[in-house]
Amino acid sequence: MKYENVPATEAEQIQNIIELTRQQLQKRYPDPAKIRRGVHPKDHGCVLASFKVDEDIDQQLRVGLFSKPGAEYPAAIRFSNAATLIGPDSAVKDGKASHGSRGMAIKLVDLDSPKHEGYLPVQDFLMVNHPVFTFANVEDYQVLSQVLLDTFDPTTMTENPLKFIGTQMAKGGDAAERAKRTGELVGRIRAASVAEGAFQEPPAHPAQNSYFSAAPFLFGEGRVMKFRVVPVAEPVTSPPEFVEPDYLRKALKLRLDPSRPGNEPIVFRFGVQVRRIEDIDIDSEIENASTEWTEKKTPFRSIATITILPQDFDSDVAKTRCENIFLTPWHTHPDHRPLGGINRLRQCVYEASMKMRLGK
Numbered sequence: 519m520k521y522e523n524v525p526a527t528e529a530e531q532i533q534n535i536i537e538l539t540r541q542q543l544q545k546r547y548p549d550p551a552k553i554r555r556g557v558h559p560k561d562h563g564c565v566l567a568s569f570k571v572d573e574d575i576d577q578q579l580r581v582g583l584f585s586k587p588g589a590e591y592p593a594a595i596r597f598s599n600a601a602t603l604i605g606p607d608s609a610v611k612d613g614k615a616s617h618g619s620r621g622m623a624i625k626l627v628d629l630d631s632p633k634h635e636g637y638l639p640v641q642d643f644l645m646v647n648h649p650v651f652t653f654a655n656v657e658d659y660q661v662l663s664q665v666l667l668d669t670f671d672p673t674t675m676t677e678n679p680l681k682f683i684g685t686q687m688a689k690g691g692d693a694a695e696r697a698k699r700t701g702e703l704v705g706r707i708r709a710a711s712v713a714e715g716a717f718q719e720p721p722a723h724p725a726q727n728s729y730f731s732a733a734p735f736l737f738g739e740g741r742v743m744k745f746r747v748v749p750v751a752e753p754v755t756s757p758p759e760f761v762e763p764d765y766l767r768k769a770l771k772l773r774l775d776p777s778r779p780g781n782e783p784i785v786f787r788f789g790v791q792v793r794r795i796e797d798i799d800i801d802s803e804i805e806n807a808s809t810e811w812t813e814k815k816t817p818f819r820s821i822a823t824i825t826i827l828p829q830d831f832d833s834d835v836a837k838t839r840c841e842n843i844f845l846t847p848w849h850t851h852p853d854h855r856p857l858g859g860i861n862r863l864r865q866c867v868y869e870a871s872m873k874m875r876l877g878k
């Protein structure tokens with residue numbers, strides 16, 4: 519069955535992006551500096567959790583990882599900023615905050631599986647806190663990668679990803695249309711509040727937002743999915759302290775402090791939008807990662823629960839583990855394999871970034 523349309527030029531573009539990623543990392547972290555992740559280098563903490571498939575999961579949704587009702591997996595979760603460089607969580611100028619994309623990446627391990635030795639992953643779920651990805655396809659990501667490399671300034675440790683928009687607008691046609699969409703999405707990601715266009719209110723701590731796969735994945739034979747997680751009861755209790763550069767880590771630490779009275783576990787519901795491939799326009803809905811699958815047309819259905827108990831995740835040992843953990847959408851059950859150009863690109867680029875930062 520056909521799920522994807524692979525452009526003829528794609529393999530060459532991916533090779534070029536791998537090379538550009540290596541060059542970016544060499545420029546950002548000249549020897550002997552420690553090389554960090556190519557994207558999402560700043561974490562707010564890695565926590566241990568559990569991931570439990572619903573006991574009463576709908577028969578129709580018992581696929582792959584979700585085949586067994588009640589199955590429970592130990593999990594590790596890394597919360598992060600998506601920005602390519604480590605900086606303040608939000609930029610504050612004249613009292614006004616401008617935000618960035620945030621990440622939540624979950625690794626599930628199966629301790630009982632006879633197929634695996636030790637703690638091999640059965641599935642990683644990588645998400646951002648907006649329902650679509652900012653760049654449509656590999657062609658656009660290649661332009662972005664070149665822009666990041668060309669605009670890097672070692673004296674200020676800054677890059678100017680927004681030059682992507684001017685570069686693409688100048689080309690006109692489809693490239694300009696896609697760049698207009700990218701500009702719109704960046705505006706929404708940076709916005710100070712929902713009233714000003716943000717996808718959701720900026721969180722006071724990382725577990726106050728929902729997170730989305732944005733890109734599509736297989737859901738067994740003939741069907742495809744996007745997934746997301748939604749916090750169950752994490753109301754914004756105090757105004758976020760945007761002026762504090764590391765406010766997200768500090769707030770998460772407080773929220774999970776085991777000695778703080780009233781700290782309940784953090785709970786997320788994991789949901790999927792499932793569609794039949796024959797109902798999908800492959801070019802616009804699989805191959806373009808900035809196309810939203812609207813909830814109105816395809817509601818999310820909750821099928822699992824993630825629980826994070828209060829814990830100390832801020833020790834030196836835990837921080838080192840967090841730096842060394844490797845999460846990629848290609849750690850996957852075959853029934854949930856990644857789909858579309860942006861996901862095909864991720865396969866080799868994540869490996870290249872991981873090998874450079876871990877010296878493998």
Ligand code: HEM
Binds near residue numbers: 622
């Ligand atoms: C739907 C699209 C995407 C989502 C939801 C996403 C999400 C994430 C998340 C959450 C992380 C952090 C993982 C961790 O905590 O270790 C991450 C890392 C990373 N992402 Fe993406 N990402 C997307 C697309 C891309 C694309 C198109 C590229 C470029 C090819 C890319 C390059 C990277 C790299 C290089 C890392 C670090 C890998 C490592 O060294 O471990 N991402 N991504």
